[in-house]
Amino acid sequence: MFDxxxxxxxxMKSLPDLLEAASLxxxxxxxxxxxxxxxxxxxALARLHLRGPVYWFAxxxxxxxxxTPALFQLFFFGFGLGAFGLHLSPYLIVLAGxxxxxxxxxxxxxxxxxxxxxETQIRASRSLGMTPWxxxxxxxxxxxxxxxxxxxxxxxxxxxLMSSLGMLVGFRExxxxxxxxxxxxxxxxxxxxxxxxxxxxxxKVILLSSRLMAARLFxx
Amino acid sequence: MISIxxxxxxxxxxxxxxxxxxxxxxGEVLSxxxxxxxxxSTLLYCINGLxxxxxxxxxxxxxxxxxxxxxxxxxxQKLGMVFQQWNSFPHLTxxxxxxxxxxxxKCKSKAEAREIAAKQLQHVGLGEKLNVYPSALSGGQQQRLxxxxxxxxEPEYMLFDEATSALDPELVGEVLDTMRLLADEGMTMICVTxxxxxxxxxxxxxxxxxxGVMEEIGPPAQIFGDARSEHTRKFLANVR
Numbered sequence: 042m043f044d045x046x047x048x049x050x051x052x053m054k055s056l057p058d059l060l061e062a063a064s065l066x067x068x069x070x071x072x073x074x075x076x077x078x079x080x081x082x083x084x085a086l087a088r089l090h091l092r093g094p095v096y097w098f099a100x101x102x103x104x105x106x107x108x109t110p111a112l113f114q115l116f117f118f119g120f121g122l123g124a125f126g127l128h129l130s131p132y133l134i135v136l137a138g139x140x141x142x143x144x145x146x147x148x149x150x151x152x153x154x155x156x157x158x159x160e161t162q163i164r165a166s167r168s169l170g171m172t173p174w175x176x177x178x179x180x181x182x183x184x185x186x187x188x189x190x191x192x193x194x195x196x197x198x199x200x201x202l203m204s205s206l207g208m209l210v211g212f213r214e215x216x217x218x219x220x221x222x223x224x225x226x227x228x229x230x231x232x233x234x235x236x237x238x239x240x241x242x243x244x245k246v247i248l249l250s251s252r253l254m255a256a257r258l259f260x261x
Numbered sequence: 262m263i264s265i266x267x268x269x270x271x272x273x274x275x276x277x278x279x280x281x282x283x284x285x286x287x288g289e290v291l292s293x294x295x296x297x298x299x300x301x302s303t304l305l306y307c308i309n310g311l312x313x314x315x316x317x318x319x320x321x322x323x324x325x326x327x328x329x330x331x332x333x334x335x336x337x338q339k340l341g342m343v344f345q346q347w348n349s350f351p352h353l354t355x356x357x358x359x360x361x362x363x364x365x366x367k368c369k370s371k372a373e374a375r376e377i378a379a380k381q382l383q384h385v386g387l388g389e390k391l392n393v394y395p396s397a398l399s400g401g402q403q404q405r406l407x408x409x410x411x412x413x414x415e416p417e418y419m420l421f422d423e424a425t426s427a428l429d430p431e432l433v434g435e436v437l438d439t440m441r442l443l444a445d446e447g448m449t450m451i452c453v454t455x456x457x458x459x460x461x462x463x464x465x466x467x468x469x470x471x472x473g474v475m476e477e478i479g480p481p482a483q484i485f486g487d488a489r490s491e492h493t494r495k496f497l498a499n500v501r
Contacts (some may be wrong), residue, residue, distance in 0.1 A: 164311055165348035165407075169362035169414055170337040179365060183352045261352055261394040 051226045052235045062218035063239050069135055069207070069214060070200040076136075077143025077200070078193070084144060085151035099148070106145020112206050114138045119210040131212035139200055146199075150192040154185035187259050194251040198244050205240075215239060262286055262322060263308060263418060263451070269316035270303055277303050279473040280317070285451060287417070290444045292460035292481075293453045295470030296496060301453040302345075304470075305420045308451070309340040321418070338366065341411030345423040347403045349395035349410075355382060356391040359410045367414070381409040385439050401432030405439050412443075419443060421452040457500055461485050469493045 052059075087099035106114065115138035118129060129137065158181050166176035208217035215236055223232040263285040270278040278300045285291050293301045306312035308319055310326045310333045319326040324336055350358050359378035363369045369377065382388055385405040387398075395403050404424055411419060421440065425433045437459050444450060444463050454460055460467050461481045468478040471492045477484060488494045 159348075161344065161346055161348045162350065165342075165344060165350075167334075168309055168311060168337060168340075168342040168344075169410065170334045170366040171362065172334055175365055179361060180350055184350075187352065259352075261396055 045230075047231060048228050049231055051222070051228050052231045055222050056235070058222070059215065059218055059236065059239065062213060062215045063243065065213070066201060066204050066215040067243060069132065069139065070197065070204050073136055073139035073143055073200050073204075074193075074197050076140040077147050077196070080140065080144035081147030082151055084148035085155060088148065088152055089155055102141075103145045103148050106142050107149065111138070111142050111203050112209065114142055115206050115210055131207065131210050134210045135204060135207040135212045135214070138206075139203060142203065143196055143200055146196055147189075147193065150189045150196070151185065154188040155181070157188050158184045190251075190255060190259070194248065197247055197251070201243055201247065202240065263449075264320050265304075265308070265317070266319075267317040268304075268307060268314055268319060270300070270307055270312065271315050277473050278307070278314075281475050283468065283475065283478070285418075285449065287449050288447050289466065290448075290450045290452070290464045292464040292467045293451065293470060294455070294457070294460055294467060294484075294496070298472075299470040300473045301470050302422050305342070305422050305451065305453055308420060309337055309342055311342075334366070338414050339417045341414060341416035341419045343404070343407050343411055343419065343421045343424045345427050347400070347407040347427070349398075349403045349406050351395050354392050354394055355387060355398070355406050355409075358395065358406055359413045362410065363413050377413050378409070381413045382406070384412065384442075385409045386435070399432060400428045401435045404428065404432075404436045408436075408439055408443075418449045418451070421450065421454065423453050423455065425454070425456055455500070457485070457497070469496065471496070 084099040084102055087095050088103070091099075115134060118137040118141070119131075119134040122129060162180055162184070163173075163176050166180045167173070171179070204214055205216035207214045208220050211217070213221060219232045219236040223229045226232070263283075265281050265283040268278050268281040269276070281300075281304065293304065295301050303312060307314050308321070308326065310331075314327050321336060321339060324331055326333070326336060350361070353361060356375060356378050359381055360371075360374040363377050364371060364374035367374075379388070379391060382391060385408050387402060387405055387409065390398065390402065390406075395406065398406060408419075408424075424440065425436050428436065433456070437456060440450070440452065440459070441463055452459070452464070464481055466478055467481050467484040469476050469484060469488070469490065469492070471490075476490045477488060477493050484493065485497065488497065
């Protein structure tokens, strides 16, 4: 039918290296999500409650993160800052790029979440003598968290997959490592096929654990 | 005592309350009636500081609600409020709904807050529903939950903002019964209501609001039997 001969042995030999790179992928994605959630929350609150420069800063961030290619954002932290003499390591470039991107998307998820909690919940909380902070932290944010829970899971999956752009700035995460081995052995198909399976398994595990956690967290 | 002097409230250009003077004594049950948009609910929001006022003063036991230095969060602990849309916290069980404010506002221990909550839920007839989420409660039950939540702060006054207006007709009775119970126990209550039966039977006084003015105030017998104001008579003729 076709005369391509599969050679899986080289891939299997470098599987430990690939798995180690996969853990790096997961690590950078998780870190980017943690930063993204914290920053995204701040951006959403700034856009909801503030005016002036802080509002415009947050809005510009969200606009740029959502409306330009993620690859360009990565390039900005790599070559862009490099042009000004600020050279980040490949790891930091990917972390910064992913965090920037995730924060922008998550900010809009959070903003929608805050808008979905009725204003009257705050009134009811304040009428019981809660401070604004208590009303937000104990009544509003737990409800927002449920609303944005599944969008956050999606973003987590996206962060894992998007980290593969790292290979274009020289980061040896899962895709970068795969590229490295593939170009040395020319078993390009085999390497990327196995790597695709690894990505698939990672994402499946994330989705499954997210669902299990949701069942425990949200009983209402 | 709640005392209101020459209270003016605007929403933008809209003059919602036009110089209200009103005293509510400890132990009194006052019902506030009137058409929608007459300013009844806004009055309640001004009493516990959820709305700012533009002129006049509201004092609760001598403390000016709207003065700059007032610790409004502390003052609100005295003023329980029940809303039309009940506003139960959907992410917490009935017990947690009631225990939350005692726990974080009054800094009670977890066990103590839960004990208070269980007692208040029992009080309003929800003793069987402690660990149920609001989504599994009927509107009437959620409103009683809201009453228990307010009572758990041991308020000295209770403000009811059309507590039964959003309920299905067959659920109104259980909430009114709970409010009657509180009145019988001597709670000071201001009830904005469309339930004329409740206003007549339970209140010590009834106030009629018309277009931001308190047209008339007096004992139920006078308001319902011998109203002086033309507007009051017209309103009552229409709702009966």
